[in-house]
Amino acid sequence: MSASRPVGVLDSGVGGLSLLRDIRRELPHEDLLYVADSACAPYGDRSTAWIARRSARIIEFLVAQGCKAVVIACNTITAVAVGALREAFDIPIIAIEPxxxxxxxxxxxxxxxxxxTSRTLQSDSLHRLRRRHGAGVEVLFVPCPGLxxxxxxxxxxxxxxxxQLxxxxxxxxxxxxxxxxxxxxxxxFLIDSIARVAGAGVRIVDPSPAVAAEVRRRLHEQGLLRRRVELGxxxxxxxxxxxxxxxxxxALLDQHLEVRQLPPLGRD
Structure with a gap:
């Protein structure tokens, strides 16, 4: 596979732009192709089967656009479908998780x-994370409907x-x-408001920078990092x-990007 191909990023809406922003900082020379499935958001209200089917169709679209790797910028997709997606596709799939x-x-x-979201908090994968890493610590789950x-x-x-916060x-x-x-x-995108409500003594952990670093690591590992002077x-x-x-x-990124209409991806 050619290293000149783009990296795909998908989310149920525009939230994954926060991860896209960190991937851009980490990989300034890569072309990034982002899919916001905002017409079908929120995914948290959907069935597991629907989420798995819809996210697979979006990855099929990204593969058709020539993507060499895909980043799942949606915790709900990660929680309920990432295993099946990795089995279905033979390109690197990097996924965010809490x-x-x-x-x-x-x-x-x-x-x-x-x-x-409630769907993420109810997932088996998150409970496994809590069991694996939360020994000796109380891990509270805070459902945030509407945020x-x-x-x-x-x-x-x-x-x-x-x-509300x-x-x-x-x-x-x-x-x-x-x-x-x-x-x-x-x-x-709400981190300043969350910090004001939580207070100065509370730390806030955003996994996006670590996921962006993992994208770089995986591309380097497979010889897919793009080597060029021009910015992506x-x-x-x-x-x-x-x-x-x-x-x-x-409004979210304070920059204007080309936005195109996602074609129909089949009946859901």
């Missing part, structure tokens, strides 16, 4: 909290958002949580209206 292990190493109080929708609507700092986080903070794990790629190009495909996606992406 950073419980680093959070356990950081906590001083012995209590950490994972913020995520991803606020990011999609560019509500990143409103009074209503702060009130206070309601969501107060029980975990009262139990002594001093480390918060961002278990959804939408949440890094970011391209975006969306299943939602392109004008709306263009405005949302511009």
């Amino acid at each position: 950073a419980i292990k680093p959070a356990v190493a950081l906590t001083r109080s012995g209590v950490i909290a994972v913020m995520a 991803a929708d606020r990011v999609e609507a560019i509500d990143l700092d409103s009074a209503e958002l702060h009130a 206070h309601t969501l986080l107060s029980p975990a903070l009262r139990k002594g949580a001093d480390t918060l794990v961002l278990g959804c790629t939408h949440y890094p 190009i970011d391209s975006v495909w969306t299943s939602a209206a392109t004008d709306q996606a263009r405005d949302t992406i511009g």
Whole structure:
């Protein structure tokens, strides 16, 4: 496979742009192709079979675009379907997951909290992570319904958002949580608001930089790193209206990217 091919990134919406941003910092010379399946979001309300089928079709689309590797920028897809996807495709698939292990190493109080969608928190894979890395530490799960929708609507700092965060986080903070794990790629766009609500003594762990570093490692391992002077190009495909996606992406990343319409991927 040619190293000149792009790297694909997929998410149920625009939240994965937080990971795309870190991949771009880590790999400035790679071409990145991002799929935002915003018309079908949120995935957390979908069945496991639907998520597996839909994400496979998006990866098929990315492979058809020539992608040499795919990054799953959606914790829900990772939680319910990454194993099947890796079996189905013969290109590297790198997936994000909540950073419980680093959070356990950081906590001083012995209590950490994972913020995520209900579907992610209910998954067997997350419970396995807690058993594997959470020995001796209390790992609290904090369901955050509606937070991803606020990011999609560019509500990143409103009074209503702060009130919602206070309601969501107060029980975990009262139990002594001093480390918060961002278990959804939408949440890094809310990190300033989360920090204000949580307080100065609480650390916030975003797994995106570590995933971006893993993408570099995997590409290097397989001889697929692109060696060139020119900076890479970011391209975006969306299943939602392109004008709306263009405005949302511009607001989140403070830059204008080319946005194209994702073609129909079959009946779901």
